[in-house]
Amino acid sequence: MRNRATAVRRIRHRKAPGLRAACALCVAALAGTAQAAWDCASLVAVTTGDATITSATLTDPPAVIGGATVAVQFCRVQGIARPSSDSEIKFEVWLPPSAGDWNRRMKVNGTGGYAGSIPYARLAQDVADGIVSAGSNMGHDGGESASWTLNRPEKVKDWGLRAHYSVATAAKALSNAFYAEPVRYSYFEGCSNGGRQALMMAQNYPELFDGIVAGAPSNFYPDLLMWLLWTGKNLTPSAPFGPPSVSTAKRQAVTQRVLQACDALDGATDGQITNPRACRFDIDNLGPSGDGTLTATELAVFKAMYAGTTSEAGVQRYTGARLGSEADWNPLFADNGGYGPFIGHYVYAQESPPFDWRRDINFSSVYDTVKQALTPVTAAPSPDLRAFTRRGGKIIQYHGWNDSVVAPDGSIGYYYALTQFEWLKSLPPRLADRLIDELSPQAVEATALVFGRKVREYHRLFMLPAVGHCGGSTGPSAIGGGAPEPPKAYRNADTHVVSAVIKWVEEGVAPEKIVASAFDANGGVVRQRPVCPYPAQAVYENGGDLNSASSFTCKTPHPRDINVEAGDMLHIRNSLTQRGLLLPHR
Template sequence: MAPSIITGLLLPLLAATSSLAFDTTTRCTTSTFSSLSGVEISTVETLKGSSILRLPDLVPSCGGPDKNITVSADICRLVANVRTSNSSSIRIEAWLPDNWNSRLLATGTGGTGGCVDYSRLQSGAQLGFAAFGTNAGHDGSSGHDFFLNQPEVINDFGHRAIHVEAAVGKKITALFYGREVSKSYYDGCSTGGRQALQEAAMYQDDFDGILAGAPGVDWLKIVASKAILARRIGWPDLNSSAYVRPEQWQAIVAKQIELFDELDGEKDGIIDAPQNIRFDPALLACGTGALGQDLCLHPDQVQSVEEAYQPLTNGDGEIIYPPFIIGASTGVFSNNQKDGKPILNYSLVRDFWRGAVYNNSDWNENNFTLSDLDYALSINPGGVNSNSRDLSRFHQRGGKVLAYHGLVDTTVTPLLSMEFYKGVQAAVGLSLEEMQSFYRLFLVPGMDHCSAGPGAWNIGQVYPLDSKRLDAANHALLALVDWVEGGKAPDFLTGAKYQNDSVSQPILAERRHCPYPSQSRWDGRENRRDVRGWVCGYA
């Protein structure tokens, strides 16, 4: 087995070890990239680390027009549009650092795409990667107009944008640095996680290593589930005896945590293994005393809550999407009224079905049923729901997948990642040991969607980075690099919980997170806030 290469990635050693020190001022010109075909360059500029980059052209849903970000390294910044068809193009942004580690890092998008992931560009460039982002073919992460009558734009979002980003990114990097990249990586969460695993299935040569957070595979089912669950709890009839109000849901989730928190040995606001717990909402019925008279559940509401934690099934009774996880905030389907009128706060249902599924601005989600999901699945706009469980070719060429998922994810149930992992294992035909040799999934107790939450959730996936935790044990991307290039599969990832979730503040707790199906367990001796008190084992 090759020795670990992570020491070559540590920032203080970049110029002296694995990096190529480069003067961007001599190459950071439009003429350097003039041989690129089908690429229209709009910006080429040299930026210094710690300078402020102003982004006045961003649409409001991407943070503009007043968004300013800190440049994380001395870079050459390139912005270009790449033609993908006669009626579509994607925007690519490249941050090419002076101190290049010879690797490429591509990133994805969230929601319905439309916004460059600047935080991952910042992290990637700081670590020495030639870092790339994309708008996935349109501007904006909310709305539906950009999809109306635009099938090729939908194709970009559905399956094509990351592949184009990878291909063009490699050409840009080679032109700028004068040599090919040594290895190519991808980092994305949510929709970015869907894009990650679609890449591995459809374009297995694009990346050597893929970091997929809360992967939104079965994307149409994920989005549709919010409307279906809202209907299960009585919406849009806010006066129905079955309707469970938003404030009741807050009390329900708080009571779940109160009931099951201490099963792991300590009351810390975290249910360690919610996937193993069966919750009976009758415990919260009026008359039990569990909730106050204003919040307790009447008989029809008990049934509604029961149904909210059931999986989605098709007309034949087959499970097509796993259930919502207990202990997670239910706002994605229970925050469904405004000013006393029914409105689903989770706007992706409205946006995507209006723009990409029905191509109809007047469509309304208030009557959403399984037939709306079935229709979307039948046409599969842009290939957004392509089954990516067969990773045979990616496995055969030696690719690695490192996935992570929070166990209180409010948007994508972590049960989906567990089901997907088993699906890949079955499709590729591997033993668990063989599966672990190329695909590892880390479940993070107390982590919400991609980040945040009460648990020790920081595994290096957010910017700014903690310079004291840039190693394979504490940083998921560096663990992936060590696995791909050093042959060392991560036996665990150490998560940190910072005061106020800020890396400039003290660490309140650290915890070892383990590759599924093993689980992180407290040894009963060490301080629970000390990483040494956590071991990996099986239930």
């Protein structure tokens, strides 16, 4: 393990020396000329180092574009960025029609999965709120199919790391030309793969954004990819899209038994577990030696999901699902996502078959091969955010405790890695490496108590109880930022993560809690619950309405109750040993 970590740590790419100059603002034919709203069409003359504009049209409401309804007038700009000869990053930038309608903000929107389409809904909401909004197809068209990865390494690089740089640079150039003044504040939001992209921006393009929202980030991407195949092999073992190994009814029954054991730990019996890490539940009690709810084969599946990705020798490689999330496990996710074919196409440069992941996968040698191949273009594990934070950059990260797609402990491990890096960053590299090798859970706990305060000056993590992947499940999850968007009346710094990071950046007011909401079909509030900056958590104390956020208080557990687990150590070392990782921009 140490040799593999050292090998990954030594991947120290440097940014192409001419890239900054090439992508600096270059507004052909428009430089220095004040533009008014009716000059939208002239924006076709704007260029950047790798992008050209193909269309610029003043669009009147009502308009329906890509399924999104836009109720305001705006300037719709379409373009293509080509950072390589095989690149075709289609992007759009939507601009409020005049400087008077613009709040001087720009936001780039990340996309989950393989992307393959422009996030029109986000663009429509942003431009109606007075924001210059941008998004792209990440370099290819299509949905959740990996066919675009076969023999197209440059397209994988665009999807993995380059697309948003090109798009953000173009959006800033267009704003400067259209309004005759630069963007004052730049933001990024995304969940899942969009969350990975968010952390990628902070680590590799620290000059681009002032505030970032990273939801359920797959920043340990090669490890995450293998976890998805682990879940597929355990939940749907027989064939692609085949029958699940455990029925939905049994998974739901297990969740109910876990709730019976752990629901009231936060003082409220409300159908959700605030901190699943504090839950103590023996799944063997439901197996053949217990009450017989589960067969021996089914019991093994549950244990494998809780254990996380494990090598053939029994070594844990990645953390797994949490107690209470069983009803949210998705047996078809690995097949629907085409993650096995992605490995066959990109890592082994073969069509699939001959690489058949159910037949050929293992979690030792194949795992290492995948990690070596994909880390240079997809991973965002580094805790070194100094270039971003020196500019005053702020990050809000969130994750649902019931997420079985991107296992939630990865976010906690990254938080702890940030605290450890605050301690290690001033030490000579060899000494830091030795201390990383010697880290123990107890040492991490002690160090985090001291340096967690420093981390919270620029990064806050919010864990959402009973919430699945980027939303869903039974807990309140309408917080925006890639999770479900609340109605406009709730898009403020108290109840909306993008608004919260804006307030943090522009007013210096850090979020002490985010109130997550659940709404009915008519937009009425069903439940609101505060989520707190980790490791604080919401505690029910006053006997009030269980559906009211005011009945809960954010409290930090006693240090003896904040335990760093073995799985956390995997993520912490994975992050710290890759602290020098900078991905190739060319």
